[in-house]
Amino acid sequence: MKAFFRQRFQRWVRRRLPPTRSVFLNQRRVFVFPSRQGFGFIFLCSLIWLLGTNYENNLALAMCYLMLSLFILCIHHTFNNLAGLTISAVSAGHCFVGEDAEFTLLISRRGHRPYENVRLTWPGGSTATLNLQSEAEKQIKLYLPATERGWFSPGRLSVETVYPLGLIRCWTWLDLDLRALVYPAPKGRGALPDSRGSEQEGNVLHDQGSDDFVGFQDYEAGHSLRHVAWKQYARGQGLMLKNYGDYHSPRCWLDWDSLPGVAKEARLSALCHWALDLDRTRGQAAQPFGLRLPGLEIPPNSGP
DSSP states (O other), rough: HHHHHHHHHHHHHHHSSOHHHHHHOTTTTOOEEEOHHHHHHHHHHHHHHHHHHHTTOOOHHHHHHHHHHHHHHHHHHHHHHHTEEEEEEEEEEOOEEEEEEEEEEEESSSSOOOOEEEEEEEETOOOEEEEESOOOOEEEEEEEEEOEEEOOOOOOOEEEOTTTTEEEEEEEEEEOOOOOOOEEOOOOSSSOOOOOOSSOOOOEEEEOOOOOOOEEEOTTTEEEEEEEEGGHHTTTTTTEEEEEEEEOSOEEEEEEGGTTTTOOOHHHHHHHHOOOOOOOOHHTTTTTTEEEEEEEEEEEEOOO
16 A cells, blocks of 8 residues: 555656756745654644643743744745755766766756755765855765666655754655766776787788798798798799788777676676776777677777
8 A cells, every 4th residue: 555655646746747957946846844843843832732721821822822833934934945946957977887876966046045954865875965155056966876787867856955943844856867877897807808810901910820821031940841932942032931920900809709608797897897908008009999799899999
């Protein structure tokens, strides 16, 4: 039953406060309700009223009415401490799994009315307290732990205040349509993948015993006779050696299939680690590298 009413309430909130990048807080978007201290204050007023009525004590009744007047005035001031603010989404910072995603918000006001002790928080994240006195706007940063890779939505932002006396709680829940990109956690898995290949580009790596012919050199004592160019020797060109080698391409590929038998998340973490390592160690030389994933191939490039 509790879950049923919670779902009904959440649907009502989504209709009343749909996702948007900027929200102006007015009477339709701010909810007002007594706080815990407020309920205790009402109970105390009721107790004083009962005692004053039972014993016909006018001083007790006057105290009760004064407290009720203070409670009603507190509703007005607490509401005004939240209404009139404009809360806008600025940016969402990307991060890796296990880190905190950073969300930047801009809070501005209309007019010159000061705002004090306005708390902003996302469930499970950090809390920021806002005070607007002389300045007309202020940027704040909130942080949320990212536990899964992919697009991360922080959910609805809680904005509330109990200023000035703590008897009334005014709050709202805003969906600012922010998303942060969470990358796989970079975890090393051995050395960088070898970029050596048989593509006919790049710099030659001489390696006797390979299949690619790269030229001749003069014969020196001690070399294997298997590499002697006998045809050139028969033509009277002297005793020469055939050189074989591989071509080393400056284009390095990070390949999903280079980690067979490894779980999906572990593969992504290793590829992420290698990509960061390549960018860090080869970034100054501007050596490009590409990425091959199932159903996706990103051509070699460099930079962000």
